Amino acid sequence: MAAHDSDGRWLLLIHQIPPKPAYFRVKVWRRLQALGAVAIKNSVYVLPRCEQAREDFEWVLREIVKEGGEASLCEASFVDGLRDDQIEALFNAARDADYRQIAEEARRVGDGVPRGPKILEDQRAHVEADIARLKVAPKRPASTG
Numbered sequence: 824m825a826a827h828d829s830d831g832r833w834l835l836l837i838h839q840i841p842p843k844p845a846y847f848r849v850k851v852w853r854r855l856q857a858l859g860a861v862a863i864k865n866s867v868y869v870l871p872r873c874e875q876a877r878e879d880f881e882w883v884l885r886e887i888v889k890e891g892g893e894a895s896l897c898e899a900s901f902v903d904g905l906r907d908d909q910i911e912a913l914f915n916a917a918r919d920a921d922y923r924q925i926a927e928e929a930r931r932v933g934d935g936v937p938r939g940p941k942i943l944e945d946q947r948a949h950v951e952a953d954i955a956r957l958k959v960a961p962k963r964p965a966s967t968g
């Protein structure tokens with residue numbers, strides 16, 4: 824059976840990163856966060872199974888191996904222990920925190936917008952830069968349904 828024909832609903836990236844250089848652990852963690860992956864155990868990250876998630880995890884896997892670590896990519900169905908709804912709740916909690924942070928930043932930007940008929944050009948540039956930063960929202964993982 825080909826790997827992509829599996830009934831596994833999830834992709835797991837399981838890794839072991841060398842202790843040095845220390846910055847590399849943080850770099851991998853940040854990449855996984857940016858992908859929307861959530862940790863279900865130390866060094867075990869999950870995403871809903873889809874081609875984009877596979878490609879993203881494969882890219883991180885290659886980077887880990889290149890730096891002297893070990894990594895495996897698995898398709899999985901949870902049989903006992905964690906349930907699908909619990910994993911979905913992990914994704915929801917992570918994204919809720921991301922969007923709360925964006926909403927707080929949007930309020931801060933809104934509070935800083937000058938009021939009145941004239942906005943000075945430098946104020947306009949500053950506000951536009953803040954708004955552009957808000958448009959870079961955290962990546963949502965592919966549908967878990």
